[in-house]
Amino acid sequence: MIARTMRESLYTYWHGGEAARALATNPAKQASATTSSPPPPPPPTPGVFSRRQFTSNAPAAVPAPVEAILPDEGPDLPAIGTPVDRVAGLLFKLETQRRRRSGPAVLSAAHRRYIQASAGWRLRLAYNLDPGDPALYEILYHYITTTSQDLGQVKERSRIVTEKALAQAKSSQGGMANALTGVGAAINGLNDLILAAQPGFPTKNEVAPHWNNIISLQQQFRETRAAAEREGWWMNIPFARRVEIDDHARFLDRIVVKFRDNLAARGYLVSHQ
Known part of the structure; x- marks a missing residue:
């Protein structure tokens, strides 16, 4: 609370x-x-999943007056x-x-x-x-990647928070919100990999672990969501929270589709459940 x-x-x-x-x-x-x-x-472009290029001389973003x-x-x-x-x-x-x-x-x-x-x-x-709140994770990730001019520090801190979110999602205590947070973390990890490889593109072996995390955590969310309805405890969650969970899941689905299309266009064999 x-x-x-x-x-x-x-x-x-x-x-x-x-x-x-x-x-x-x-x-x-x-x-x-x-x-x-x-x-x-x-003002800097706001919003979750705010993407950025890794440039060492880029000034740190500051809150707009x-x-x-x-x-x-x-x-x-x-x-x-x-x-x-x-x-x-x-x-x-x-x-x-x-x-x-x-x-x-x-x-x-x-x-x-x-x-x-x-x-x-x-x-x-x-x-x-x-740590399982998807919005808190996204805000923290955005904060880490936009408030420091030290490229090495940005990479290390963003890696730590992403790995923590993935570990929490895959743990036995992970629930629906943790799975969604994990999907977002896996997407950020894949995006960081692609940005770091520019102007080239990462290999299939480098992409595979991130993509597998995305697919498995999406499936984990769907199974937990279905079990919640089947067992009757989904309706015990406050209405606003249920809407937030479903909206965020649809938002992540749209991003995953864009990544899938991009990878498929490059000849990568990817699946999307």
């Missing part, structure tokens, strides 16, 4: 946060906000619903505002580094609390 609670704010942070309200239509305020600081640089917004008024208690629903709605609004930045100035480089380091610490803690 703690890991999932932390994950929501981390997911918001790495994906740009909620859409901030635009500045009020006051020309004086808008002029002050735009002339007091230079325009922010374009947040557009200046005006601070909100205090949230009002919703006027409709049961008392419990109204209090829950108020708490949700408070949590939403807590994640918004109300300062009018663009973040300084030092402040960006502080926020990035703080987010990285919380991310690692959340992932260690729940």
Whole structure:
């Protein structure tokens, strides 16, 4: 529960946060906000499975500066619903505002580094609390591969977290979420192999272990998913969590199909279950 609670704010942070309200239509305020600081640089491409080239001289990605917004008024208690629903709605609004930045100035480089380091610490803690969460793994992998200029360090850290996810998925304690995390880790491992071999392409013997991991973990997920429905405990999982699991599984399936087509076009005999 703690890991999932932390994950929501981390997911918001790495994906740009909620859409901030635009500045009020006051020309004086808008002029002050735009002339007091230079325009922010374009943000890095967000999203899970964000691919990158291994270049040693590429600058590390930093969180995009947040557009200046005006601070909100205090949230009002919703006027409709049961008392419990109204209090829950108020708490949700408070949590939403807590994640918004109300300062009018663009973040300084030092402040960006502080926020990035703080987010990285919380991310690692959340992932260690729940290493089977597919979203936490993807955010951590993206963080590792986009926040360091040391190519050797990036490769080593990404390898460690990927191998940990695969080991967890293949263990006797691995469940549906672990299998999905393992599929994502195997895809990242295959993608790293292909990138490292550029401008060439890895051999069939190098590709085979990664592809076998993808196929076996996909099958493991499907079997566990079918058993959950057959045994009746699938419906005991909260609805939002069930939707998240199925959506992520379909997302990974689409990526696997693209890899399969790419490998088949190069003459690799691959299977897809």
